[in-house]
Amino acid sequence: MTDTAFRHDLEAVFHRAAEAGVTRMVTIASDLDDALRAAELAAARSRCWSTAGVHPHAAGDASPDTVAKLRGLLAHDDVVAVGETGLDYHYDNAAPSVQRALFDAIWPWEPKPDSPSWSTPARPMTTLPRRSATCPPAPGGSSIASRAATGPSERPWPPAGGCPSRESPVSSRSVRSTSSARSRRTG
Incomplete structure (x- = not known):
């Protein structure tokens, strides 16, 4: 909804x-710019929410300031998910190590304990299970991982000492429950 294609007829x-x-x-x-526009749109409209993230193709453009601003957006009730984010190694738009480092820097956002994460089930997951408590598969066999709410982590961007060595082509979005925001906007 924030794409310029909708500018004239939103x-x-x-x-x-x-x-x-x-x-x-x-x-x-x-x-980040898209996340800021999306958050403004969600705040201005009932029954509209947004996400905050950086697509893996744009990971090379992210900075420590980008990560800090995304984390700030994720604290808003109208921003209900981390996304778009993940790891995409099909195209060579950003190095895998840069994508992994950005994913790890953004992921410390802590959803509520009952919040699901969606991940592409086509390949084995290594990044999410390494950092998450896994849950039983959802109907249809899709992979679900849920992180326990242990308080926010503070991982630097870019990380000191480099990135994990495992290749992990996982695309993930984490959705949190926002019952208070939903109840005030769906009634």
């Missing part, structure tokens, strides 16, 4: 969505 897009029966939306951010 209201019409929301209107058509409502006419089609869409009652809630989450707009997915792909970089």
Whole structure:
């Protein structure tokens, strides 16, 4: 919803969505600027939420300031997920080590204990299980991992001492429960 393609007819897009029966939306951010616009959009509209993250292709453009601002956005009730984020080694837009380091720097956001994480089940997961408590597979066999809420971690960006050596082509979004935000906006 924050793409420039919607700039001239955003209201019409929301209107058509409502006419089609869409009652809630989450707009997915792909970089810091997008996350800031998405958070503004979510704050201004009922039944609209946003995410904060950096797409793995843009990982090379991230800085310590980017990570700090994303963590700040994730504290807002209207920002309900980490995303877009993950590891994408199919294209050579950012080195795998840079993608892993950014993923580890953003991931310290702590969802509530009952919050799911979505991950691509096509390949074995190594990054998430290494840092998460795994849960039983969801219906259909998709992989779910949930982190226990132990308080925020503070990992530096870029990390001292380099990155983990394991290759882990995992794409992940973590969704947290925002019952207080939902209850005030869905009634």
